[in-house]
Amino acid sequence: MKNILNNQIVTKLGFILLLFVLLQIPVSMVSNLISERSLRLQEVREEIARSSHGAQRIIGPFISVNYTKMVNHEGKFYSTEYRKYILPESFKMNADLESYAKYRGIYQARLYKADSHLSGSFDLSPLKELDQHQIKSVSMVVGVRDSRGLIKLNKMTLGGKSIEVKPGTGLNQFAQGFHINLDINQLTVSAPMAYDLNFLLQGMESIQVTPIGKVSSIEMRSKWPHPSFIGDFLPISSEISAKGFNAQWQSNNFSSNISQLFERCMADSTACVELERRQMGVDLIEPVDHYLKSHRAVNYSLLIITLVFASFFLLELFQARLMHPVQYGFVGLALALFYLLLISLSEHIGFNWAYVLSAIASTVLLSGYVGGMLHNGKHGKLFGVCLIALYGLLFGLLQAESYALLMGSLLCFAILSLLMLLTRNVDWYQRSSDALPEAKKHETKMSEIEVVDDNS
Secondary structure, eight states: OHHHHHOHHHHHHHHHHHHHHHHHHHHHHHHHHHHHHHHHHHHHHHHHHHHSOOOEEEEEEEEEEEEEEEEEETTEEEEEEEEEEEOOSEEEEEEEEEEEEEEETTEEEEEEEEEEEEEEEEOOGGGGGSOGGGEEEEEEEEEESOGGGEEEEEEEEETTEEOOOEEOOSOSTTOSEEEEEEOGGGOOTTSOEEEEEEEEEEEESEEEEOOOSSEEEEEEEESOSOEEEEESOOOSEEEEETTEEEEEEEEEHHHHOHHHHHHHHHHOGGGOHHHHHOOEEEEEOOSSOHHHHHHHHHHTHHHHHHHHHHHHHHHHHHHOOOOOHHHHHHHHHHHHHHHHHHHHHHHHHOHHHHHHHHHHHHHHHHHHHHHHHTTOHHHHHHHHHHHHHHHHHHHHHHHOTTTHHHHHHHHHHHHHHHHHHHTTTOOHHHIIIIIHHHHHHHHHHHHHHHHHHHHO
């Protein structure tokens, strides 16, 4: 044990490991900075949503009937108000989503304009169960999550006739949206009543639709190529390409249980949670934003620093070149600075170009420093080529979302195997007593030569 502790290589390796641990401080600071900037982006998006409009959800149309009924209580009759709701027999929605970005400083949020078309029919036969004189009002209601997004109401027809739309719903469960007052005397309860509603709805990032009909069909299209389908129902068919996406959903009352969930929600607001989950929708996402990519890059910082330090250590081991821990420290700081450059540049020019510029800057700095440190320009250039290749390999790992873990694991295994093969015949005790003193003699000779050159 004493021989091991007195081993100069073990001592040097201990210094390197200590330095490696200390370098995790600046790397951790960069990682915290990325998290802070990412959180700030989310705050900006929430601020934009508060000042304009946020994610949207459409529920409706449905018929709301307000009627009175005489109730006998302890021998006295009271007139009590009730509400009855009629869901559409069929519900069809078509929406074209026009995506665009809204900026606040260097941050952006993804917004859209949904040109929405709702159509279908109602079965009004349940109105026969009510005395016409008891009915106070009948209205058709469409609820949205944020009515500020209703920037334009286009042609609205009911039973083939144009109708007048009024703001609000008059309901506590879905307060925002619009409604149409209906005349009970003009409603034909013996035949289906068709509806056709067109409006432009603006929102941010996601839009969801409740399959309100006993039979529902929903179709959404957009030129945005990165959709994430959300809600309880996935599309039955979808086409996604670089030119955009087209998705279709279908459901019925048996699969969605929408009638029962709707009645529970209207009877008790606390029971609306399950209804809110019954959604079909899409989220217009950034596939992997630069903050997430930067986080993933920082996760590989341990591998990069380990490889560089290992190459220097092997250089000392096989070529008897002594390197001071301070030199290791400068190299490690330069490697950590790469990630700071990456996050700061990516906020302005995008992740890919930021990565290229940061990798080139880091490589040029380190290759020049290593060339001077080794008194050999060729070795410095060779180091630069290897480092840029390593950065290129890391970039490939960051782009391969599905195979990043597999490729990273294989890379680590390959590097460890290479290191073990290179050092499998090394006599560490002999290297400690022989190789490093020779390195000191070599440095002494080099200094003597420099002194002679100065005198000459």
